Amino acid sequence: MKPKVLVIEDNEQNLYLVTFLLERHGLEIIPARTGPQGVALAGHIRPDLILLDIQLPGMDGYEVARQLKLIPSLAGVPIVAVTSYAMEGDRSRGMAAGCVGYIEKPINPETFVEELRPFLPPGWKSEATS
Numbered sequence: 001m002k003p004k005v006l007v008i009e010d011n012e013q014n015l016y017l018v019t020f021l022l023e024r025h026g027l028e029i030i031p032a033r034t035g036p037q038g039v040a041l042a043g044h045i046r047p048d049l050i051l052l053d054i055q056l057p058g059m060d061g062y063e064v065a066r067q068l069k070l071i072p073s074l075a076g077v078p079i080v081a082v083t084s085y086a087m088e089g090d091r092s093r094g095m096a097a098g099c100v101g102y103i104e105k106p107i108n109p110e111t112f113v114e115e116l117r118p119f120l121p122p123g124w125k126s127e128a129t130s
């Protein structure tokens with residue numbers, strides 16, 4: 001079974017890039033364009049990893065993380081914050097909200113999947129051929 005990655009991201013270009021990179025490596029992507037949509041999907045699909053944009057309209061990523069942490073079936077599912085905010089304290093705010101990792105935008109296509117590897121199921125191998 002392919003690992004499932006829930007990607008909560010409101011920016012279509014970022015969503016496209018993340019989807020392209022992860023699918024190329026053999027991961028299954030489930031997109032959500034808002035925080036509430038992501039929270040609603042997460043409980044049903046039981047993702048292996050959640051990528052969470054922090055800068056979301058309406059409910060921001062910190063609040064989304066807090067709500068995700070309230071879902072019992074998601075216990076142990078890593079949440080990785082993805083943010084363009086270079087603000088001091090952003091990382092610690094994310095950790096306090098329940099994120100276990102932090103990736104800065106702009107995403108580096110060369111290293112993105114490797115940055116996520118620590119949060120993917122143990123033993124997972126990329127299917128990318130090049």
Ligand code: MN
Pocket residue numbers: 009010011053054055056057
């Ligand atoms: Mn955003």
